Amino acid sequence: VGDFQRCGHMPVSNLFGTSGVRGLIGQEIDEKFSYGLGLALGKYLGRGRALVARDPRPGAKEITQALIKGLQKAGIEVEASGILPTPELTWYQVKQGADLGVSVTGSHLPWNMIGIIPTLKDGGGIYGKEGEKITKIYESL
16 A cells, blocks of 8 residues: 555654544545555554444445455454434444444545545544554555
C-alpha cells in the first residue's frame, strides 16, 4: 500500500479528520486503500474484536469488505454488522465491549464521497495523536 498520496499531494501526517477518513469513492477511498487502512487499524490495536457496519451507498459494500479483510489479516476478530447508522453501531460496539467499531458511510456527504469512521472501545473517535500513529503504520505498509 505505502506511499499514500491524497489528491496527488505528498503523504499526509494524519489521514483522520475530526470524524474519520473521508474521500471520493474509487479515487481517494477505494478497496486497496480500505484494505490498508483496515490492516493499519488492526496493527494499531494489536488484537481484539471489531464491529464493522456500512450504509447502502454505492461502493460501500466493496470498501467494507476490503476493510474487513485488512482487519482480519492483522489478527482482529471481525463481526460484520450489516447496514446500520453510525450512532447505532457505536452504541452496539460499546454495549458489546468490542475494541473497535468502524462505520463505512457517506452520511451527509455527496453521493460520490464516503467516510470510514472508526471508534475505540469507549466509543470515542480516532483523531490527533492516535490518527498520526495509525497513519504512520499505514504509510509503512
